[in-house]
Amino acid sequence: MAKEYTVTPWEVHGDVDYNEIVKEFGTKEIDDSLLKKIEKYGKLHHFLRRKHFFAHRDLDIILKDYDKGKKFYLYTGRSPSGPIHLGHMIPWMFTKWLQDTFDAPLLFQIPDEEKFLFKNNLTMEESEKWATDNILDIIALGFDHKKTSIFKNTEYAKTMYPVAVEISKRITLSKAKAVFGYTNETNIGSIFYTAMQSVPAFLPSIREGEPTNCLIPYAIDQDPHFRITRDVAPKLGYPKPASINCKFLPSLKGDSKMSSSINETCIYAGDSPEEVSSKIRKYAFSGGRDTLKEHRKKGGNPNIDVAYQWLTYFEEDDKKLEQVYHAYKSGELLSGELKEICIETINKFLSTHQKARAKAESKVEKFMLRD
Template identity: 30%
Template sequence: MAADGNVRFKPVEESCSSEDETDKVTPFIAKSKSKRGFKYEKLIKNEIDDNLRSKIEEIGRKNGKPVNHFLKRGIFFSHRWLQEAFDVPLVIQMSDDEKYFSEDLQNGEEPVSIETIREQTRENVKDIIALGFDVNKTFIFSNFEYMCPEYYKNICRVQRLIKLSRMKIVFDFDDNGNIGKINFPAIQAAPCFSSSFPHIFHGKRDVPCLVPCAIDQDCYFDLMREIAIKLDCKKPALIHSKFVPSLVGGVRYKMSASKPGSILLTDTNEEIETKINEYNADPIPERGSRDNRSKKSDVDVIYHYLYYFMKSDEFDTLKTKYDNDEIQSDDLKSELIKILKTIIGEIRQRRKQVTDEMVKRFMTPRPLNYKYKHGSNEIL
């Protein structure tokens, strides 16, 4: 955050298609050539600084909510922690249309149908509900199903203000893709304007929006920051997450449910154990000076998973112990298996209780119950 209180962002051309000697990150490709994985200090210019972090922690404490470890370790914000700590409405967008436009999603030799994707979306919504969101403060919508007049007007306003040439630069589009991909960014980004949800914000155009997202989604909302004033809307604020790495590609690739090497919320305890135990870390390159050489913790996905999912303060000593050979990879695997079995096991149990009626309730446009009043100084 700058001295004047404004968050500084990289120009869109830089932030959306970051491609130096190590990383390529767009909404469609995320790959690092470095054995240590993505260099977030290059991708994220405006990291959460100590002053902003302190302010967030203060508001959380005031509402009786301890700070989530995702924030403490600089990983991300937990959506649910935000909802509980700040008592604000949460809107979750299911971009099922993006899946339909993707040429990578196949069912055998044929592209996946809209009907199949809609069924998958419903199952994904059940996964989200099982994480514990408050139905009275949460609206989940599918792009296929929610297209009210105000939302569509905002989409058209966005489309009119952004040139096709700019889209090609920002999203790395070429002439071989379908036109759905060109149209989609406006659909993805327009929900950051409060007037897209008249049932929640009663037509107000200036309610601020905070978007927690992975860094590869930054470009959609960075564009909206550029045009928000022309639309008489508030600029969206963003906080970025780091990628959860793939068990197959290692720290150079992000985990993706559509590719091998992913831990799924539907995995059994046996599947979790097998996937973790079958993982082998990349060898550590010997190049460079001793001080600059990669360490085991830099390249080991198991260590990175513990970074995300081990809430205990004991995690702080793991890196030194592992890099000094006081503990081995099998020790980390045993700890991670125990943690993931507990986390995913609890989610599985809650998911069994999620009914189609609950899905319908979360996805029905309706007023939400929250205390935040527009203009409050309590909100960042």
């Protein structure tokens, strides 16, 4: 049977089958036994309790090392080409939890050349504008500036390029084509780019002069890059970075992944309460029944209802979420009412975020790493 979805670093569409992805990409499912191990370090983040973070590589090894006193650092990133939306924030919220729970340093890469290389209609100037904008949203999520370094590839290239050279020597064109599907029309900057994305997985090992464990939280579409990184690691004498992967936050209309290119399917980090309520009321795909009578009788389907799905991300309280689930499923709670709960939850989250963002500008220099 032909696969009915596509997941690449540039394109996600169709009805993503995450069980199949685990097999196809060669990652491991985060099972209950691993969750129990993680619970030792603190209450599980609701993204773990609800399996939004569903896959990993070598997380068990990183934790074993951690128990023996060998710490790890985190590496994640944001390729700037537009405003931040809720979907972008999921892996970063979780990264902050990892930072707090494991007292882990974080390298936050801003590959400001990536989207310029891969898109036709973006200039470097626009990319830089979005980098400046996006960094405020990142800082607003509450990372500890003493443990977090944010760097743009173009500003950190003196450090990064020599490492990218070492990495790129170990990646053949044939390998890059197989992993990313490049054609003769692909530009040579795009082809080289994956080496730049691998660099932060090795920087601390280089700096410390000894193997340093790295954990990379990312949405699963970035996996091809890090398969390359893991492939190259032993050739350079560095440990393979571990990974922990999340599913995509569905779009308002219920597609697999929220995409900033379609305004109506997105809630942006800067949206006003009115924009949020208007978008959710208008567009959020509903799992409710066609008529009030039918809904009361048969109940709604929370599993396909976007307002409910979003609550699984933004309502931390398991009991509250369960109440909503059952009330909706039983028909007691109507679609419109569910949407209002979602609106309130998202607006509460965004209100906190936007307040923090307003104070972020003055903190930027504490975070930035430059050559």
